[in-house]
Amino acid sequence: MKKVLITGAAGFLGSHLCDRFIKEGYHVIGMDNFITGDRKNLSHLESHSNFEIIEHDVTEFINIEGELDYILHFASPASPIDYLKIPIQTLKVGALGTHNLLGLAKAKNARMLIASTSEVYGDPLVHPQTEAYYGNVNTIGPRGVYDEAKRFQESITMAYHRFHGLETRIVRIFNTYGPRMRLNDGRVIPAFMGQALRGEDLTVFGDGSQTRSFCYVDDQVEGIYRLLLSDYSDPVNIGNPHEITISDFAEEIIKLTGTTQKVIYKDLPVDDPMQRQPDITLAKKILEWEPKVGREEGMKKTFEYFKGLSQDDLHKSEHKDFKKHIKK
Template sequence: MRTIITGGAGFIGSHLCDYLIEKGHEVVCIDNLLTGKMDNIVHVIGNCQFRFIKHNVSDYIYVDGQVDNVLHFASPASPSDYLEFPIQTLKVGSLGTLHSLGLAKAKRARFLLASTSEVYGDPQIHPQPEDYWGHVNPVGPRGVYDEAKRFAEAMTMAYHRFHGIDTRIVRIFNTYGPRMRVNDGRALPNFMCQALRNEDITVFGDGSQTRSFCYISDLVEGIYQLLLSHEHDPVNIGNPEEITIRQLAQEMIALTNSKSKIVFKQLPVDDPKIRQPDISKARTVLKWEPKVLRAEGMRKTLAYFRDELISGGKRV
């Protein structure tokens, strides 16, 4: 198998590169390094099964030779990223998806779109099943990401229906693990770094909003099972174990034995109040469910961030 991964130098994309190489795939990673990092893939540079192409997939994509799978994971995903790069986020969700689908069509390859739980917006149904259409503000600051992914899903299904492309759509819920950026901007890496530095932990709102965190190895396994399936409609992949943001902050202080205190700031516009995947479909169709307990995943992730802070010259 020869597999293209756009955004392959990112957090999730780089773990997919590793996983597919272990499965025997030849992997071509395409990334313009806007939010991805070479550090995430440096360990496979020189591997005969791996090739890196620095390229912006919002421009036309050309790859020579056979291609069996195209996995489109290129996009800013953190709120701090897509608020800093709103136009690039919209372009990679639209033009990047168009060009990635065009590559799959030209090569007669399977196509898998990395979508997101953000297509559900600030949901009015809990937990969120795949047949829920969402509650999204298209003109709010988060709309550049939410609507880009909703458009990408619509385009993927159009290529499936009109051109007969063999497509998949994974809706990814909150995921964590090694290779997240220290300055990622999301709650979990922020909390970890603040706790390790004994700084105040910043909680937005009153902390009662909920999230459900899936460890990266579970997510990658779910994505692979979806790739191998014959399911064309969207599938939620995430961990249904729900936790409030305040509880997460308290848990982080306890895990790190930190002297940090929790401080509260104003909740950002359109920030979802609840987030929990209904994974009934993944359990039934893919025979998949998460296996890594949060305590185990947090320990592994904390060890990574501790090393990152030390290597960055920061005192922990």
């Protein structure tokens, strides 16, 4: 039985990856310090014989007993609310955490996949974004802590690949959604759905002409799984290329949820990307992958999940007290 370590296992994507690897017959070691992850996302796996969870901060030394075949590094704050409140921790998990895990992969002769992001492209001047585009990133802006953490993560991963011959994979994840997303984390889908379910007006930042492309979580996990098992070491975009403006998307949410609220507009945050659309030509060629779940189907599934949350969850302003998780 092959063994895989998944960091950020209690997060949205991490927990779905745990499910997939359990389904495929792996022994899964989940690792999370629960600063943004939620134990409830893994509660259905607690009694599974091929699953174990380790509470640990990946910026500290990591030791795993026995053999290890694969490492998937998904530990990182991923929402604007999180990484703007814990900027140093965001940088550390991308830098120190990735370094520690690459060292572990080298020691175990394990293949390592890192979760990069479309944010490496910044506010892109090329549209749609291909893997060959270097990006347009403000290194000292408020979003730079996340963008640069991911860009450094890619650089050190490729350095280990070239210098040490380590088997590495890099996935550039575009906007992904589905069950287990966290409400009130600043990302557009849970923000809109949370407002709709609470009877609040939907907030659009800027004039709503900025675009996003949303990929359902099952499609994202399939792409990541195929990339890990492929022979391709350069970055690969995984996302849904179907693009929509934020204003049009807000209207879709109103229609889906059956609410009567209106859309209100506020100032656009600093360095918020105006366009986001993946070019997935490479994923189609290398992985024979493309998304299967349309936005209408995926959004219905996601809305059903959010409708099942408790009133306490719907009205939480924050998910965590970050202070008690932060070391000096």
